[in-house]
Amino acid sequence: MNESSVLIIESDPIVRDSLCEWLKSTGFDVTCAESAEGIVKIVEKRDFNIAIMDVRLHGETQLAILREMKAIRPWIKSIIITAYPQEETVLEAKKIGIVDYVVKPIDLDDLQRIIHGTIESIYKDNINAINIESSVESSTEDLIPGIKKSFAISRDNLALMVENLLKETEVVGVKAKQGKYVYDKISGFYELSLDYDVTVSPPTRYLLPERETLLKFRTDNNHRIEPVIKYTPRVIMGVHPYDIKAIELLDEVFMTHNPDPNYIARRENTVIIGVDCLRPSPGSFAPSMGTNWTETGFDLLLTDIGNSYIIKIGTERGAEILAKYAKYRLPTGDEIVRQKKVRGEALSRYKLALDIPRDRIPKIxxxxxxxxxxxxxSISCLSCGSCVMVCPTCYCFDVRDEIALNLKDGERFRCWDGCMLVDFAKVASGENFRRDKASRFRHRMFRKGKYILERYGKLGCVGCGRCSSACLAGIASPLEAFNSLADNIRLKEAATRVVQPAKQEQDIYIPEMAEILSVRQLTEKEKVFELKLKSGKQLGHYPGQFVSLSIMGVGEAPLSISSSPLRGKNFELAVRSIGDVTSALHALKAGATVGIRGPFGNGFPLKAFEGRDLLLIAGGIGLFPLRSLIQYVTDRRYDYGKVNILYGCRAPAERVFTDELELWKNSKDIDYHETVDRPCEGWTGNVGVITNLIDKVEIDVKKTMVAIVGPPIMYKFVIEKLKKRDVPDAHIYLSLERRMKCGIGKCGHCQINSIYTCQEGPVFSLTQLRSLREAVL
Amino acid sequence: MKPKVAFFDFTGCEGCQLDALNLEAEDLIDLLNGIDIVNFREVMTEKADNYDIAFVEGSITTEGEIERVKKIREQAKIVVALGACACIGGINCLKNHVPMEEALRIVYGKDAHYYNTIPARPADAVIKVDYYVRGCPPATSELVKVIKALLLNKKPDIPNYPVCVECKMAGNICVYEKGQTCLGPVIRAGCNAVCINSGRYCWGCRGLVDEPNIESQKDILTKYGLTAEQVIEKFKIYDTCSEVLK
Structure with missing residues (x-):
């Protein structure tokens, strides 16, 4: 595999010829010269890995030429041969940067050792540099990686490498199709287009497929649930740097917090062989996003420099592949210069650019x-989702159940979903938290330029330009949006890092089985279920948290926990029958088994509430989550000051947990007030909206903490009322409803601006909510 | 107690019923374990007027059919429209663009006076329809999906997003990129973009999504060289035009 080139400068023809022959026989490409004069011209014309030069007595002429040669091609490793090893000559030569010297008469073993040592050191420099992080560069000059990590490979040898890989693994690469380019399985090197501009859809689908089974289950008494982690080991050949950057973002999302076993398995079995994009598509603005070159995220990276490629090693796996499957050699200085040149030319081919530095996008x-x-x-937006479906950094998904016709065997699968689709943020009750086109359009741009950056330290747009060419209405380009909105304030972009998967404790998608111990009807549409985890473990929740309840075959729904964690191993879920899962749950009786994931979310700030007066306000079934806190507070009554509970319902028939309401009413420790909007015959209590009750309560604004759970409209008026009483924002906590699908901060459905309700919520202080404009209060 | 299921046909090619029968033997057995088919003219001679779920196929094109479909509605707990004709009116609605006498004359010639007809319409123009199995013909898998959902008492997962989503999932090159036009951006997905996958374009057989951006779609069709008439023609085939013209 050695095609290293050596230049010999030796005046003695016997020594010269024997050296030349010997080196040729050991596989070197050898060039010989009689004298040092004229060497500069040779070196100017072509490149060498090693130069071996005879240095005579004093040898000023030779040393001067050595210096000149070093100036032209600093990477050439020089070895001198001398019959007169005078101290000052050797010292001077070492200053110039020779590797070593050999004393005449030449001991060939000695010379061989030195030459091999030199070759090895060049190779080692490459390998050692593999894992050294380098920051993303900003100028063309800095972008060019040094010789240290790179090799050269001829096109034929690259073909051979691919053919060798194909014998052992699946290879996916870029093919030409109907005037465009697509990723597809290849059966030979000849099918590859390595000089493509952009593919129709990104390679990320091989890591996050459009549909993927997460679990298989059987809905009999045993409730067998098995994780499904399926992957094909494969090599993806010809990934452009912007897509590599997109994959690095996905790594961050799926491998760090709440590591996703399916993604990780696939990622770890995918080899990425990148290729520099030298012929950018007209819609690309990768240089503006800092994604036209990359130093990380690939196993191997190619640059097409004409008749050969520079191949750069990114990982140990890449080095192994190169060593095992390919014939390669050290690049000549010429080739390095050529790489620099083609990259520079590529940079000049981009037609689009940000008008502002990208670190200003979030602020803009x-x-x-x-x-x-x-x-x-967004007037012309079709809500067709094309922009998000072709985006390499879009990863939002939906999770659904599919059951076989025998109604027993089924699977839970995830499939692509996107925030530009009409129903993306719609919950079971019919409320759509991003109903209009403009808010969806804005949300997508904010994810691309701000939210994802804030969460994961990487911009959500890599400038590939796919969305703008997929958008028939012609409005999808983030570049156009950012440029249109540009202003003058700077923000620092977070640094990039190489992603290591976090430790996986268990499959985050597998529900734990729980048994329904009892079912109690609360109202016509509401029931409370007492549950126990079959493992015997306590749920371990805090008041205000929620679980995802599964009925295999029907689906999964987020439900708030209604009981206090202080009340034993069992827990209660009070549930209104409103969607598929909750209707199915209502049909179940004691003894039935359901799946539970969680608890999820943050819960109420128990520490902040300690020692304070509490004002707890519930509207309608807002009492379901708040009951958990009320129970907790009554069980540790001595930890709190005055406790006021306000409860409002539309009609007396809609009051839930009436027995407990009675208890609170009669309790000496608690002040309890309630009201209904529409009284019925026999109702003797308060009538009117819940805000009237606030007037009945004494509030010490310094001491009082408020927790509110109810419908959005109630929040608006209750907050207005509390503000009139001067309660500070930081003392007011609310629990928000959103479409919580995965519960682990990935699927994207519950996002409110930059935050995920299932992670940072559902309980928020009013101070926090003031900065979340989508929370609309 | 297995639900009793009946299939009824109105004006149409009956291809949807035929397709419904196109199940793998194993699946058919599983299906029949879950439901009792009590009325299905295309496959059985027995008939019963006692059923829970009625599938109605074809569009409504005579006064008699209006009465018949109303009776079915009275009897059935759940009515499912089966196929493009029943769901959105379908191809039969092409005749609505000429006077009815003219339509009769074109089809029946000198015998036209023996027949009567009214403008074609989907089932839900006459009765309340609970669920829709869309397409021309619907994929057997979608019919099965709806039946399973009914048996599980859950809403079938029929997408409310356009064909573009599934077309992109399939990794297709956009029809427009090839210089042709397509109704994908406003037509309800669920077909896995089958026509585009096979090198064609979307004709609109599944009807519009809930909130189609018709104005934008018209602009795009015009931008790609269609005249206003051609744009309407484009929507005409499955009668999405009557929605579009509203």
Missing amino acids: LEDSYDEPYWESR
């Missing part, structure tokens, strides 16, 4: 939240 967006731009620009 922040300042543009209320701009009429979103409304006017």
